[in-house]
Amino acid sequence: MDVRTVGVVGAGQMGNGIAHVFALAGYEVKLNDISAEALDRALGTIGKNLDRQVSREKITEAEKQAAMDRISTTTVLTDLGSSDLIIEAATERETVKTAIFEDLQPHLKPTTILTSNTSSISITRLASRTDRPEKFMGFHFMNPVPVMQLVELIRGIATDEETYHSLLKVVESLGKTAASAEDFPAFIVNRILMPMINEAVYTLYEGVGSVRSIDESMKLGANHPMGPLELADFIGLDTCLAIMNVLHEGLADTKYRPCPLLTKYVEAGWLGRKTHRGFYDYR
Numbered sequence: 617m618d619v620r621t622v623g624v625v626g627a628g629q630m631g632n633g634i635a636h637v638f639a640l641a642g643y644e645v646k647l648n649d650i651s652a653e654a655l656d657r658a659l660g661t662i663g664k665n666l667d668r669q670v671s672r673e674k675i676t677e678a679e680k681q682a683a684m685d686r687i688s689t690t691t692v693l694t695d696l697g698s699s700d701l702i703i704e705a706a707t708e709r710e711t712v713k714t715a716i717f718e719d720l721q722p723h724l725k726p727t728t729i730l731t732s733n734t735s736s737i738s739i740t741r742l743a744s745r746t747d748r749p750e751k752f753m754g755f756h757f758m759n760p761v762p763v764m765q766l767v768e769l770i771r772g773i774a775t776d777e778e779t780y781h782s783l784l785k786v787v788e789s790l791g792k793t794a795a796s797a798e799d800f801p802a803f804i805v806n807r808i809l810m811p812m813i814n815e816a817v818y819t820l821y822e823g824v825g826s827v828r829s830i831d832e833s834m835k836l837g838a839n840h841p842m843g844p845l846e847l848a849d850f851i852g853l854d855t856c857l858a859i860m861n862v863l864h865e866g867l868a869d870t871k872y873r874p875c876p877l878l879t880k881y882v883e884a885g886w887l888g889r890k891t892h893r894g895f896y897d898y899r
């Protein structure tokens with residue numbers, strides 16, 4: 617299956633990053649969101665991030681413009697019907713994702729590949745609710761999408777080889793590297809990363825260190841580009857908590873118990889950078 621046109625559902629942090637890298641790699645991209653405002657914001661963010669790449673001489677002004685010209689936006693989900701590949705990057709709620717695939721399905725070509733950028737929901741379960749489980753895969757990008765090299769490819773139990781190989785080719789065409797993961801809770805990156813972040817929150821909760829000393833320790837002592845608490849704020853504390861819950865429930869092991877302090881922050885609405893308050897104050 618030759619992929620040329622891509623429909624991205626959801627214009628948030630991940631969706632706009634995904635639209636950015638696909639457009640820059642030469643794909644025609646249709647970006648959909650229920651909110652016209654979110655689409656405008658996404659185009660602004662993509663323009664700004666492409667400008668960064670121009671100013672660092674990673675791309676030319678003409679390449680930036682060509683990428684912007686390849687992105688069209690729509691609030692009508694079914695406008696994505698002619699796409700060769702759908703990447704769902706909507707809210708991390710299973711009912712929302714399932715409804716999107718159900719609404720799209722009757723408008724798609726039989727060959728269209730369906731993917732979800734979910735960070736933790738079962739690919740097999742999402743696929744089973746569509747009319748093409750063999751053409752369904754997890755397609756998990758990392759944040760910030762234009763910078764991070766890795767994409768996780770997650771096969772559901774029914775995913776066929778043709779779909780897997782088509783997506784491997786797509787990842788290569790983006791200049792990124794694919795890691796194949798089996799469909800178990802939180803796949804590879806988050807299975808390892810989230811317990812570390814959760815442990816950092818326990819370290820704070822138990823008074824072992826302050827926010828700054830925990831982050832400095834991991835930056836200077838383990839060469840991480842960001843400390844775990846700063847990274848949690850960057851990812852979103854609600855997302856971190858949701859993934860810990862998926863690990864805790866899915867693997868039924870107390871070692872994945874979310875730290876009560878993480879739960880408390882989320883209950884307070886302190887979700888990190890996006891709400892201007894998390895472990896750090898961004899106001």
Ligand code: CAA
Pocket residue numbers: 665666668669672674735757758759760761762763764805806809841842847851855
């Ligand atoms: N778009 C385009 N370029 C961007 C960018 C964006 N959104 N954000 C940063 N950049 C570029 C900068 O222009 C800069 O480019 P050069 O190397 O050419 O100079 C480079 O990235 C580094 O940026 P900065 O100098 O501004 O800042 P930094 O050195 O502090 O790096 C960072 C920022 C890349 C975010 C770095 O701190 C980092 O790698 N942090 C860890 C990120 C991480 O772990 N992400 C994974 C999260 S887990 C996940 O995503 C999975 C999930 O499901 C939750």
